[in-house]
Amino acid sequence: MSRIFVAGGRGLVGSAIVRRLQADGVEPVVAGRDELDLLDQQAVDSWFAEHKIDQVYLAAAKVGGIHANDTYPAEFLRDNLVIQTNVIHSAWKNGVKKLLFLGSSCIYPRLAPQPMPEDCLLTGALEPTNEWYAIAKIAGIKLCQAYRKQYGFDAISIMPTNLYGPDDNFDLESSHVLPALVRKFHEASEAGAASVTIWGTGSPRREFLHVDDMADACVFLMNSYSSADLVNVGWGTDISILELAALIADVVGFDGKIDLDASKPDGTPRKLLDTSRLSALGWGPEISLRQGIDSTYDWYRKNYS
């Protein structure tokens, strides 16, 4: 049986991949930060030499929403470059047979054609609020392609759209919009507040995919796909941030006002992935946004609030 390492196995995506593998009766290897510091090349190299891993899901990264990306550019660039370089290099050096690298839809130009096909990579300027993270992820894709070209290493790159689900970060400063709004509307509803304030103009459009669908796509691609060409993973339709806020308010049962704080950045005007490459390979998502928000809100109430 293959030995599978999920790097970042305690995070949003990594823990979903672990659950998905366990559902198939596979127990992947996970190493917490206390056990393995992915920023330490020596430590990562010794760890791989010792553990004899066959497959790697590289889901470890420094991540955050628009405010965190914009506030900590040095960490988003440096930590992600180092983590992915350490893992990809040590995996190859220690005989790993296959590696799946997780990128992000923010690698594409700010004003890319919508929906965004994989081949619009590097055809225009990036969104300034997350260009640091995007540059690190683009370097990760290029590293996978370079190791494939020079060493024949079977590394593939997958670009998820905005993800959400259980084990997400619900911190109001550093989280992405969906968990932030779940928390804001929940707290407003509990407190009987008259209004909730959301950031920006409410007009940017985003596509949201439940992380369990994402994990299923990762396992599918790990087992069936081998190419230097990246693959987008998304839900297929997008909604505006104001529509998302109204949907979350409805799930939570908040019937007050929604205010906009236009002093906060909007970020990319629209981010919708073209998923025709993945559809042609035979995979599609299953969890609708309404279902996904319902179950995420259940999880939040049980585990967080």
Ligand code: GFB
């Ligand atoms: O999810 P989010 O933080 O990141 O924000 P991005 C999406 C949109 O929601 C922006 C608005 O227009 C925000 O201004 N928004 C409204 C809020 N209210 C809130 C709130 O309370 N919290 C947050 N966080 N947003 C990230 C990138 O971009 O997407 C990362 O910064 C990564 O690099 C990730 O690619 C997937 O979708 O704009």
